[in-house]
Amino acid sequence: MTNISLEEMNAVGELLRSSAFDAFELEMEVTSDGEITAIALWTDCTMFDKVHSGGADQPSRRQMLSFLPKPLSVVEGSTVRLKGRYDASTGHFTFASSECSPNNSQTNSVVSMSVERWHFPMINDERRNSAYNRAIKVLRGQRVVDIGGGSGLLAMMAARAGAEQVVTVERVGDMAECASRVLEANGFGGKVSVVHGSSLNLKVPDLGFKEGLQPTVVLSEVLDDGLLGEGVIPTVAHARRELATLNALVIPAAAKVWAMVVNMPPQPEPIIMPSSSSPKDSPARRWAAYDTLRPPEVKKYTSVRLDRVKFMPLTEPFPVFGFDFDAPLDDPSSVADYCREQAVQVNSIAAGCANAVVFWFTLTLNRSGETDGLADICTYPAMTEKCGASGSSRCWNQALQFVKPTIVGGAGTTLTVPCAHSPTRMTFGDIMT
Ligand SMILES: C[S@@+](CC[C@H](N)C(=O)[O-])C[C@H]1O[C@@H](n2cnc3c(N)ncnc32)[C@H](O)[C@@H]1O
Structure with a gap:
């Protein structure tokens, strides 16, 4: 040192x-x-x-x-x-x-400041990459559009699997250039083409598939810690409606958000806890005025590694919303402005002050092959089995949303948890007993 x-x-x-x-x-x-x-x-x-x-x-x-x-x-x-x-x-x-x-x-x-730092742990997440590779290796003969190509990793997997043609679309310029160099260096330069731009602004001819044909597979990994924040709903909806063939295979096919009500005590960074989520007699309450200055994203959910912070679970994990990205195109869930809300009832497992909801997701990648009913990836490794997944991934953090504190008297109390999602964000309301 x-x-x-x-x-x-x-x-x-x-x-x-x-x-x-x-x-x-x-x-x-x-x-x-x-x-x-x-x-x-x-x-x-x-x-x-x-x-x-x-x-x-x-x-x-x-x-x-x-x-x-x-x-x-x-x-x-x-x-x-x-x-x-x-x-x-x-x-x-x-x-x-x-x-x-x-x-x-x-x-x-x-080093480029326009490249988000999370690209690096993501690219190194062998478990995430292997799960995607298993889903992609059956794409022989397909025309694949890889949306949000990043370094080009998934596009290379598709080309290696024998896809007929692969086009990767990346909206960040430096990243798109990086993908071109990575593809070249790995011998995929002639097999995968890179389109720089947001897929949301593209039409079929922009993709440059041979004879102007449409892709038969929509492949993507545009998922943040809270599942929806990077725009997977509008992105996949647009790609299916505007770019791909009618029955295009969608990877990932589905996801499920899981949550747990917890007590999160005040603790040092990285958790920024609003004073309103502290108990009434807590000294943190004296900073209430400071809450009004917080950026809106902190008032909603923030990112955390649950294995590195102190908290007490007050419920078991419970499923909140399921998302079928490959739902039939006449299903309301397949449109870009898909929103829902519901109140989930769940039993407590301990007494405590419920002041936060933590959540994460499971991912089902490819439904076209043999399936054992298990999801492929759980983004909170400790909960892989409880959430019915066969594997986990460490590159995603979990999401944490503070709510108004509610005292839970003991195990077996029914908690009502208001849950909602917009096309790009999960939110939880104050918990009622
Ligand atoms: C989570 S990374 C995944 C990168 C790569 N596919 C992988 O799995 O290693 C998502 C990438 O998608 C890009 N992106 C997100 N939405 C996009 C869109 N609608 N069109 C083009 N690029 C997009 C982001 O800039 C980012 O580089």
Whole structure:
């Protein structure tokens, strides 16, 4: 472990030196044989003589990882020298061996602020990728439109499976360019074409399938932690109605949102708890005025890894809404403005203050093959079995929505949970006993 000092103060708190870290050198003792592939970083912040660490022993904090341009072999007991740079415009630290020339850093060319950071854990989620691959490997001879292509991963799976033609559509320019390069590098350049744009603005000829034909498969993965936030309902509805053949196969075919009523006590970041969700006598209530300043998305649901925060379940998981993305086109659920609301009744399993609903989803990818009735992916791994899924995935977080606190007297109390969804968002209302 080593320190990069961001600022230096003198004894009376005057700033002596700052930003000395735009280019710096590090010297570190190697503690075991191996390869250094990345540097982990976090910040310690000193306030009133107390150090607040953002390090790995703080479960609620996230750390940064900066990969080296190439792995560096090291031997225990030796000293490793690295050159570091900080780019204030992107907030990124990059490191390279002291022997590399500074312009050799390949990392600079691949960092783009327009690419959401979640692409990286998603691409590395082997369980998600394998489940998709199983659903895609039966697409021999099909014409596939892959909506929201990202790096082109699913499109390559389709091409590898022997699809007749694959077109991947990506609305973020840097991502579309990245997909073209990834496809080229993997030998799929001539087999998969990339269309840069939102699928919602496209018509059949824009896809460029041979002879202007329509795709026979609508493939997508435009799912956020709360299922609907990335627009899967309008996106799939549009693709089925405006782009694809009448009976096109839809992957994913279906999803189900699952929820659990919980008590979420006040705790440090990453949870931003509205004061109105704290018990009446809680000191947090004194910050009520602050709630009005919160961005609207925080007032609705936020993202959380439930295995990293404290909470007490007050119910078992219960299904909230099922979504059939492949429903017949005359079914109301197949339109872009699909909304529903209902009150779900569920029994409590413990006493406590119900102040939040956590939710996640299961995903059924391809219904055309043999099915065992189980969903393919559950986005809350601990609940895979309870939610009737055969596998799980870790790249999605769970969603958390705070509600007005309600005291639940004990196990067996019937709770009424108002649930609703718009085309792009799940919401839960205040719980009644
Ligand atoms: C969750 S990522 C999935 C990437 C890739 N398909 C994969 O599974 O690895 C979703 C991608 O879809 C893109 N996207 C979402 N909706 C889109 C739309 N309607 N048209 C084109 N791109 C879209 C986003 O920019 C993002 O890159």
